[in-house]
Amino acid sequence: MHVGLQHYLVVSAILFATGLLGVIMRRNLLVMYMSLELMLNSANLALVSFSRFSPDAPNGLDGQVLVFFIITVAAAEVSVGLALIVALFRKRQSAHVEDLTSMKL
Amino acid sequence: MINHMGLPDILFYVFAALTLFCGLLVVANPFSRSPVTSAMFLVLTIISMSGLFVLLHAFFLGIVQIIVYAGAVMVLFVFVIMLLDLKEEDRRRIKSFGLVAGLLSVGAILAIFLNSIISAAPPASAPAVEGDTHALGLLLYTKYTLPFEVISVLLLVAMIGVITLSKKDLK
Numbered sequence: 001m002h003v004g005l006q007h008y009l010v011v012s013a014i015l016f017a018t019g020l021l022g023v024i025m026r027r028n029l030l031v032m033y034m035s036l037e038l039m040l041n042s043a044n045l046a047l048v049s050f051s052r053f054s055p056d057a058p059n060g061l062d063g064q065v066l067v068f069f070i071i072t073v074a075a076a077e078v079s080v081g082l083a084l085i086v087a088l089f090r091k092r093q094s095a096h097v098e099d100l101t102s103m104k105l
Numbered sequence: 106m107i108n109h110m111g112l113p114d115i116l117f118y119v120f121a122a123l124t125l126f127c128g129l130l131v132v133a134n135p136f137s138r139s140p141v142t143s144a145m146f147l148v149l150t151i152i153s154m155s156g157l158f159v160l161l162h163a164f165f166l167g168i169v170q171i172i173v174y175a176g177a178v179m180v181l182f183v184f185v186i187m188l189l190d191l192k193e194e195d196r197r198r199i200k201s202f203g204l205v206a207g208l209l210s211v212g213a214i215l216a217i218f219l220n221s222i223i224s225a226a227p228p229a230s231a232p233a234v235e236g237d238t239h240a241l242g243l244l245l246y247t248k249y250t251l252p253f254e255v256i257s258v259l260l261l262v263a264m265i266g267v268i269t270l271s272k273k274d275l276k
Contacts (some may be wrong), residue, residue: 003117006222008161011121013218015128017211022132024207030140030186031132034147038128038180039155044170052161061244064163068245071166071173072256076263078178082185083270089189 008049014080015042029095033078040074117160125155144182151175165238 015038022035044067051063089095127150151174158167245253250253 003114004227006225006227007117010219011124011157011224013215013222014125016218017215018125018128018132020214021207023183024211025203026132028138028140030182030189031143033220034140034143035132037147037174038131038150041147041151041174044166045154045157048158048161048163048166051218052163064166064241065244065249067154067163067166068169069252071169072260075173076260078181080263080266080270082181083267085270086185086188087270092126095189105166 003048005049005053009046011047012042013044014047015039026096029097031086032097033081033085036054038073039076044070117157118155120156120160124150127153140186141183144179144186147182148179150177151179162235165241171215181247 019038019042022038023032026032041071047063047067047070047081051060051067054060054063085095088100093097094100127146129145131150134142134146136142151170155167155170155175158170159162
């Protein structure tokens with residue numbers, strides 16, 4: 001069977017579900033963050049495959065430019081989020097979500 | 106049906122299986138609950154996904170995926186894991202209610218996704234969209250100049266935020 005758009009979208013959907021499962025089930029803040037990265041990556045895969053199979057060829061690269069921006073935003077988000085986790089760990093000595101139940105530091 | 110499969114199709118199945126397998130091991134590794142193992146499998150996931158990008162003729166994004174994600178972001182993750190002492194994390198158990206609820210909701214979302222993907226009509230043809238560096242860079246500096254500048258400001262803001270957050274006396 002010839003590989004088309006739907007194959008890539010199915011892979012992207014399963015990867016997104018895997019990342020969502022990680023965010024819901026794992027209780028470690030760092031692993032939850034990695035699962036978040038997995039979900040962002042699955043969105044990137046969907047965008048790139050849409051761009052590849054887009055019917056209007058001159059504008060087909062717009063999806064890839066969007067993926068470029070998503071990668072940049074994800075890098076910024078990871079740096080800020082990890083700094084938050086480190087600051088939280090300094091106060092509470094834990095990166096476990098069940099230990100972080102109050103908003104006051 | 107097997108006879109009609111070319112090399113790109115075979116490579117798609119290989120990379121897709123590798124991506125999904127390693128992605129599952131990031132989230133639910135039966136042998137280790139350590140964040141370091143998850144980070145290493147996330148690196149493998151990202152590398153095999155950049156193989157998928159190359160199969161989609163997005164050559165520039167495939168390289169950027171490896172350099173930025175597997176290079177910079179994952180080094181940041183591993184560095185923070187090393188900075189925090191997370192030895193006691195793997196003793197805790199997952200609650201069964203959370204397991205059932207999580208699996209149910211994720212299964213529902215996956216069913217919605219797959220149903221809409223399967224029922225949608227496939228596109229008529231696949232014109233050759235080449236994501237090489239020249240075309241993408243041209244688009245980035247002509248049509249998307251303003252978002253490009255704004256995103257650099259965003260990186261600057263993130264940098265200032267990180268410096269502020271990692272100061273000793275956080276207020």
